[in-house]
Amino acid sequence: MASQQTLGESLRDHGVSRRGFLKFCAATASMMTLPPTMTSAIAAALEQARRPSVIWLSFQECTGCTESLTRSHSPTVENLILDVISLDYHHTLQAASGDAAEEARMKAMEENHGSYLVVVDGSLPGPDSNMGYSTIAGHSNLDILKETVEGAAAVVSVGTCAAFGGLPMANPNPTGAVAVQDLITDKPVINVPGCPPVPTVITGVLAHYLTFGSLPELDSYNRPLAFFGQSIHDRCYRRPFYDKGLFAETFDDEGAKKGWCLYRLGCKGPSTYNACATMRWNAGTSWPIESGHPCLGCSEPKFWDAGSFYKALSVPTNSAGSTLAAAGLTGAIVGGAAAALAKKEQQAVVAEREPVTVEELEQKL
Amino acid sequence: MSDPMDFLLWTKGPMFDWAIAIFALGMLARIFEIFMLGRKTNYAEPKGSEWGPGFKTMLTRSVADPGTFKRAGFDVLVGWVWHIGFLLVLFLFIPHIELIKSVLGLSWPGLPNPIIDSIAAVTIVGLIAALIHRLLHPVKQHLSTKEDYFIWAVTFLPVLTGYIAYHRLINPYPLALGLHVLSVEVFLIVLPFTKLTHMFTAFIARWYNGAIFGRKGVES
Numbered sequence: 001m002a003s004q005q006t007l008g009e010s011l012r013d014h015g016v017s018r019r020g021f022l023k024f025c026a027a028t029a030s031m032m033t034l035p036p037t038m039t040s041a042i043a044a045a046l047e048q049a050r051r052p053s054v055i056w057l058s059f060q061e062c063t064g065c066t067e068s069l070t071r072s073h074s075p076t077v078e079n080l081i082l083d084v085i086s087l088d089y090h091h092t093l094q095a096a097s098g099d100a101a102e103e104a105r106m107k108a109m110e111e112n113h114g115s116y117l118v119v120v121d122g123s124l125p126g127p128d129s130n131m132g133y134s135t136i137a138g139h140s141n142l143d144i145l146k147e148t149v150e151g152a153a154a155v156v157s158v159g160t161c162a163a164f165g166g167l168p169m170a171n172p173n174p175t176g177a178v179a180v181q182d183l184i185t186d187k188p189v190i191n192v193p194g195c196p197p198v199p200t201v202i203t204g205v206l207a208h209y210l211t212f213g214s215l216p217e218l219d220s221y222n223r224p225l226a227f228f229g230q231s232i233h234d235r236c237y238r239r240p241f242y243d244k245g246l247f248a249e250t251f252d253d254e255g256a257k258k259g260w261c262l263y264r265l266g267c268k269g270p271s272t273y274n275a276c277a278t279m280r281w282n283a284g285t286s287w288p289i290e291s292g293h294p295c296l297g298c299s300e301p302k303f304w305d306a307g308s309f310y311k312a313l314s315v316p317t318n319s320a321g322s323t324l325a326a327a328g329l330t331g332a333i334v335g336g337a338a339a340a341l342a343k344k345e346q347q348a349v350v351a352e353r354e355p356v357t358v359e360e361l362e363q364k365l
Numbered sequence: 366m367s368d369p370m371d372f373l374l375w376t377k378g379p380m381f382d383w384a385i386a387i388f389a390l391g392m393l394a395r396i397f398e399i400f401m402l403g404r405k406t407n408y409a410e411p412k413g414s415e416w417g418p419g420f421k422t423m424l425t426r427s428v429a430d431p432g433t434f435k436r437a438g439f440d441v442l443v444g445w446v447w448h449i450g451f452l453l454v455l456f457l458f459i460p461h462i463e464l465i466k467s468v469l470g471l472s473w474p475g476l477p478n479p480i481i482d483s484i485a486a487v488t489i490v491g492l493i494a495a496l497i498h499r500l501l502h503p504v505k506q507h508l509s510t511k512e513d514y515f516i517w518a519v520t521f522l523p524v525l526t527g528y529i530a531y532h533r534l535i536n537p538y539p540l541a542l543g544l545h546v547l548s549v550e551v552f553l554i555v556l557p558f559t560k561l562t563h564m565f566t567a568f569i570a571r572w573y574n575g576a577i578f579g580r581k582g583v584e585s
Binding site: 264305311327 | 368369370371374377378379382385386387388390393396397401402459461464467468470475477478479537539
């Protein structure tokens with residue numbers, strides 16, 4: 001249940017120092033491109049914030065998003081904040097199970113009606129699909145979502161599955177999976193996509209909500225602009241190599257060893273908007289491109305059906321070579337047939353030609 | 366196609382297949398028809414060979430003779446600049462090479478992006494200059510048809526949208542890239558059915574010219 005403790009008190013109880021807390025506030029202000037003077041405002045607001053009730057629903061997902069958040073190398077202020085505010089209901093992580101777990105959810109909803117946050121990871125079978133594909137405690141995902149969101153202040157879709165449908169939606173979408181925003185239209189929905197999303201982005205969004213009591217500015221995909229406003233390509237440290245035309249062409253060539261651009265190996269950085277290049281992963285250690293792998297574009301809709309991960313962004317998604325050959329052959333036949341027909345007509349005209357002499361013509365006239 | 370990524374995937378997927386199929390079918394049909402119809406049999410005794418002068422003329426006719434250059438220097442110069450720019454950008458930009466490699470299996474070295482970028486900028490200026498000249502020059506004005514302006518737009522848009530996508534002037538990027546791909550697909554679809562066929566037929570015509578003169582034993 002949402003305790004009466006303030007966030008500041010909770011963090012102190014968990015052994016977070018004042019210094020550590022202020023560092024987190026400064027980082028949050030900077031991440032959200034707020035002026036440095038906002039640090040103290042964030043600190044004051046978070047210090048005094050009552051722990052909001054957060055209900056975390058997991059549907060058709062792989063638990064990677066939860067893993068990403070909770071399996072940090074060492075406990076961070078980020079995951080402590082998440083821990084202290086989040087766990088009214090999280091069926092992957094909570095100790096309770098069965099009826100007790102469902103009861104906890106119902107109680108949290110009742111006590112915090114109109115003010116709790118719902119975090120969803122995973123897509124869910126859509127209304128036209130078989131509800132039996134994914135159930136919890138005998139209830140369909142759709143029923144649980146609708147019931148839980150009814151009294152919520154807002155919904156945060158964590159991970160690409162919840163935000164855009166994700167891998168469960170991949171062609172041929174056997175479970176009829178849909179994203180949360182396809183179903184919830186009467187509440188604000190914030191998408192924090194990624195497979196998994198950068199942990200700091202999730203805590204950043206929650207910190208913004210606690211500080212300002214409102215949701216951050218969003219882009220056209222309902223992603224927080226502060227984190228998804230710039231493309232991987234624009235913030236990539238390998239960008240100078242792209243500009244110079246220096247590319248790795250295989251994973252073990254000279255270019256790869258020298259850390260050149262991974263565009264030709266299929267990097268989707270130009271079309272992907274996320275904070276990986278600036279925030280990095282594992283306490284700022286590295287991120288996919290830095291470790292030598294092209295960006296898969298995992299925070300973009302349809303990344304799962306956008307062609308090979310290892311083919312350049314400019315390459316068509318289908319193998320067009322056979323289409324080209326078949327169409328070319330048909331064209332050659334059509335052209336040949338047209339020419340043959342024209343020649344035949346010409347020959348027929350020649351064969352039917354009846355020469356007329358001037359005398360004959362004069363006679364006729 | 367409710368969002369930019371859907372749009373990009375549509376242009377890179379089904380729409381690309383349609384465009385490339387219409388282009389290949391239309392262009393091969395026209396070329397085969399031209400070759401199979403051939404020319405009227407010439408019964409006169411040949412004074413020289415056809416092949417050598419034919420191929421030579423394919424190249425030499427690309428350079429305007431001094432008279433033409435004197436009469437229409439602007440057309441020759443600007444025409445050359447944007448045609449060469451268009452071809453360099455088309456065939457030597459690395460992402461284009463990757464695309465061609467995926468379709469035809471052929472690949473060659475490209476030019477660094479900033480060089481391609483400058484060439485694209487010059488090409489855009491060249492194409493705009495050509496349009497202005499066409500609009501202002503009384504004789505050109507008189508000769509120009511609606512198709513001429515349409516073809517100008519179909520040629521200009523791939524270069525412009527490519528420039529916009531490269532510089533990320535439209536956001537989000539999938540929309541910018543999708544527009545570029547779509548403009549190229551329009552180019553491919555109209556190519557076999559308009560005067561854009563000159564990309565192929567100009568060289569065939571030059572070969573015939575050279576071959577006819579070669580057979581007669583005169584210089585073309």
